[in-house]
Amino acid sequence: MTTDSCKQPRLLPRDRIVEAARELFRRRGIRGTGVDAIADAASSNKMTLYRHFNSKDELIVECLQRAGMEMDGFWRELEDAHPGDGLAQLRAWVRRIAEHLGDDNCHCEMMSAAVQLTDEDHPGRSVIRKFKDAQRDRVVVLCRKAGVANAELLCDTLLLLIEGARVAQQSSGVQGPSARFAEIADAAILSFSGSGAVPR
Amino acid sequence: MTTDSCKQPRLLPRDRIVEAARELFRRRGIRGTGVDAIADAASSNKMTLYRHFNSKDELIVECLQRAGMEMDGFWRELEDAHPGDGLAQLRAWVRRIAEHLGDDNCHCEMMSAAVQLTDEDHPGRSVIRKFKDAQRDRVVVLCRKAGVANAELLCDTLLLLIEGARVAQQSSGVQGPSARFAEIADAAILSFSGSGAVPR
DNA sequence: CGAAAATGTTACTGGTCGGTAACACCGTCG
DNA sequence: CGACGGTGTTACCGACCAGTAACATTTTCG
Structure with missing residues (x-):
């Protein structure tokens, strides 16, 4: 049933x-x-x-930790598919996020929880925070490996675009601004990497 | 008390x-x-x-409508401050959003509600949807007035960056990626308007 | 003033929530 | 066999929830 x-x-x-x-x-x-x-x-x-x-809150924490671990595996797949190639990993990352945008499970558990867990002291918030910090570190390293001029700026640009795409989908549906996420993110990567070590 | x-x-x-x-x-x-x-x-x-x-849901709808009306007034102020100048209005828009990012009231009621109102049929969702559609129309018109080459793309880029900045603040705090929102959004506007009808 | 409308107060309903106690079941392993 | 750990079942608790009824009070305005 x-x-x-x-x-x-x-x-x-x-x-x-x-x-x-x-x-x-x-x-x-x-x-x-x-x-x-x-x-x-x-x-x-x-x-x-x-x-x-011991409590529902503990279960919430476990859910967030498991979501984080799945994302870790996700990153490992990217490294295996494009070993050492930061630019390719960035592109593949963007592409796979775009593919999952329409799914019922669009990997936005962290974002949703961050909005729903209004209590500043909720144990889940530190899990979210740590995951986001680690994610940022990972992405900025990839950006550096990709040889872009301002790695930190491209990193934050992509992070904002991704979070924006996920939440815009909740507000405006799949036909809203998030429909063009891949296009926009690719353009961002290109503009940053194009001004540095330019491909082709 | x-x-x-x-x-x-x-x-x-x-x-x-x-x-x-x-x-x-x-x-x-x-x-x-x-x-x-x-x-x-x-x-x-x-x-x-x-x-x-008649119900809590009706009150929620009223809250969202009032938030939308405040944003309308917000847009009117921008038009009054820079009449006819789409580019200046876009810049001022980005700047004011960046200023409010740290506030307790950071104008993210629509976004928060979109995440919290999980019921697809909740009456508040249509309010959010209509507001977001109208906002998109308004911004794309401004982008066209600003003379950018691909107005729709700049519009969606800015919308994703803004939503991303708001939600990233919930996840990563004010020191996270949203701290560089103004810088990133300005760069986006510049790159679009610079490559089209170039100023100066 | 005086009547009517709006607002406040108290108490209540039926339902759901997170969390617990007591007890029964069932497979594993000695 | 029997003990035991993990699991399932039922019933319960106090707190909170959205929403309502009946009645008292205040405000507004002719």
């Missing part, structure tokens, strides 16, 4: 709960999702949930 | 309620703010609230 996605392959209850929570948080929002609904969607129950997590 | 901001000048109860709601929505989130808290903050009570609004 429930729209599940992780019951068949008999994952451990803990993993089913986390994945069910992530999906529900995406669809209904964090505050709009009750622990009962999470336990149901995970084909488990509230008691098992609270045996693994 | 309560951190009010609109009780002294004895506004109408309806206006006090809307303004109190907007402030609480900003600080605690929409789902995290109860109607009792809104009525209290407005130095009013739940009954008067429900005499003016």
Whole structure:
């Protein structure tokens, strides 16, 4: 009856709960999702949930950490596909983000959580903060490897464009400004790398 | 006791309620703010609230509409300050957004609501959508007036950068990528207007 | 003034929330 | 076999939620 996605392959209850929570948080929002609904969607129950997590907030933290780990794997794939080539990795990064923009899971858990976790002291906020800082470091290194003149500026430009594309999709739909994200981001990369070590 | 901001000048109860709601929505989130808290903050009570609004959702809609009207006034100021000069209006727009980025009220009510109103059919979503569409139309007209070659592309670039700056501030704080928003947006305007009908 | 409208007060409903207690079930391993 | 750890079930708690009813009070205005 429930729209599940992780019951068949008999994952451990803990993993089913986390994945069910992530999906529900995406669809209904964090505050709009009750622990009962999470336990149901995970084909488990509230008691098992609270045996693994002392509170809903702890579960939220785990969800964010897992999302961060998935992104880490994502970056590793890029490095494997274009080893040492910062420019190619940047381009591939932009392309894959653009591809996922329309998905139901568009990898915007961090962004959504950052907006929904209004409490400044929520434990999830430090997870978001650390992830974003690490992401920024990674991207700026790629920009340097790509040989662009002002690596920090291109880095922040891309980060703003990406976050903007994700949130603009929530506001204006897929036909809004985010539809041209790939085009815009590519142009940014080109303009920065073109003025430095110019390709072709 | 309560951190009010609109009780002294004895506004109408309806206006006090809307303004109190907007402030609480900003600080605690929409789902995290109860109607009792809104009525209290407005130095009013739940009954008067429900005499003016049939539901909390109606109040949310009114808050979004009022936020949109404030932005309209904002645009009118820009037109008055730089009549007919699209390029100057674009620049002033970017500058003022950058100035407000650090504020507690950074004019991101629409964006926050777009993320928090997870229900696709929530009446507030159409308000957001209409506002964003109108904003896009306005900006693209300004870009054309500014004489840039690809007005639509500069328009969407700026819109993505702005939304990105606002949400990046939630994720990474004021010292994150959004700190360089003005610099980045100015560079975008320059690169577009410089390559088309070049000034000077 | 006096009536009518708007506002305030209290108390209540039915539902949901996060979180817990007590107990039953079930597979694993000794 | 029996003990045990992980899991499921039911019921419950106090707090909060959106929304309403009945009544008292204040404000507005003819």
